[in-house]
Amino acid sequence: MTGEVIGMLRSDLSSGRFSELRSRYREKTILETFSSGRRETFQGISEAAENWPAIVLGTGRETYFSVTAEAGGYVVDVQRSVSPDSRPARQIHTLHLVDGLIEHHVVHPARPREPAVLPAGAVRSLLADPIGEFDHDGLSGASLFQAWLATGEPVVVKYVRPERDWMARATHDPGREAILFDEGVLATLPPPLSSPVIATERVPDGWLVVMQDVGEHCRRFRSADPGTAGETALAAVHALHTKFTGVRTSDALCSVADRLRLFSPLRPLLELRGSDTLPKTLTHTWETFAEFADPAVSAAVLGLALDPTGLLQALDQAAPNTLLHGDYRPANLGLSQDGVHALDWGLACHGPAVLDFVWYLSNAAWDGDDERTGLETVWARLTGEDPSSRAMDLAVIYHAVMGEVAFLVAEARRQPPGFPRPSDETAAWWLRRLHHAFERVGDLSRPH
Structure with missing residues (x-):
């Protein structure tokens, strides 16, 4: 019925x-x-x-x-x-x-789907017909297409047009993932981490990025035991951070400041005439956070959203910078015998390693507190980073100012039953964690 x-x-x-x-x-x-x-x-x-x-x-x-x-x-x-x-x-x-x-x-x-038409050139000549749209969440403005090489190997082609991609506009992305490939950065990722990008081409309105189709590996990651998958994923990204500590690999990297403002309370106004899903929901997300968070905590977070100078300065002083994936979460990871495939380097940054960890923690552990405790224990063993260190506290505050804690609270409170959502326990954990972080780091409203 x-x-x-x-x-x-x-x-x-x-x-x-x-x-x-x-x-x-x-x-x-x-x-x-x-x-x-x-x-x-x-x-x-x-x-x-x-x-x-x-x-x-x-x-x-x-x-x-x-x-x-x-x-x-x-x-x-x-x-x-x-x-x-x-x-x-x-x-x-x-x-x-x-x-x-x-x-x-x-x-x-939602941003409209479009015909599977690619500009003529080197990439198009590699591909056999037919080309079809690739099913994905569509949260950014890039278009993804399913295709095959002449050899029969399945690939995914990303058509990146910075002027049409709201995330690219927000983070001043000139075609970051393609540039990192062309500059050789993605070829030097340390095992067990790798990128599926195999070819790129500059086209008049952006870039074409050809990637191995690692859908099977992504499904394997999602179906694996969360604890085992998390430990493998964190070990891989730790290897990345270790190799590139103190090394700025590319001028195309996203700034930590731009990454912070991606989900700003102002974003819905900046994207008012657009049709992308996520910016349309952000006002409600922030309103829900202000409603359910402790008033002092929500005031502190929103105050830093207005002026994050003190937070960014403190974070820069708390830990050395390295190459960050920038969107390191289960949806962008695949698991194979060779290691971990990391997709979508469009938000790659130069910043403290702990930012990648907190982002992973907030996206991977949506059930009981033991999930989060387990991942914190793994990270501490890999890095020697205490879960209550100043760098960790600042990273938690950073993600709250970015809107991630607001998202978790809004999804837990508003998402209808039976649809993917973080547990109420998850939302409560992050609000407590944020409260303790502010208690320990003190006033960030002014640069020091």
């Missing part, structure tokens, strides 16, 4: 009228939309019907439709061509169902 909901949603999206879906809405169903860049909520059938025409994409031709089943319902990805002269419009609909009825309906905008 619940499968009928998808057909009803599809019909109502096509017609622009809230007619069929109303029979599967509870009287107190929450319809939540981020289309405007602000969170708007409507409760019940009447409010949904009244606001539906302003929420849906329009009645143009449907060009894409897919459904992913989750334990708590469905995630529906839909794109429509509104008019011949405009870009397609895309939305992600999350439906939380209880006993076959919709309890919570969330609508996010």
